[in-house]
């Protein structure tokens with residue numbers, strides 16, 4: 822079946838994207854406070870699974886799960902600026918990997934739909 826996932830190149834593409842994305846996240850000063858106690862190896866593997874489900878149309882990235890798994894970050898001051906930074910880094914990542922523009926738009930659209938739950942509103 823053709824999905825966004827197969828279109829962008831399947832597991833190798835997702836792995837490359839998540840690795841590059843997390844290098845960028847780790848280097849972003851404004852995000853460090855949120856990830857300082859995080860096991861980044863585990864986080865990468867969760868993100869790979871999560872992106873795979875998102876792009877194959879399986880709905881495990883439900884708003885409720887995202888709300889619950891990010892609720893503690895609100896207390897640390899998570900806001901729209903941080904969300905914008907994460908979105909910008911993801912966009913840069915996908916562009917650097919030469920993912921076609923229409924697919925980038927679809928991925929960023931899916932990410933945007935999670936903004937309110939992640940910011941718990």
Ligand code: HEM
Nearest residue numbers: 852855856858859860867868871890903904907932935939
């Ligand atoms: C569409 C956007 C996002 C998606 C799909 C996403 C996905 C995920 C997933 C799947 C997890 C793992 C949850 C679990 O442990 O079961 C997680 C945890 C986390 N996310 Fe996100 N996330 C997004 C946006 C953000 C943003 C904007 C930040 C801001 C800094 C962020 C910071 C974190 C942190 C710090 C954790 C917890 C790590 C820990 O438990 O130590 N995420 N995220």
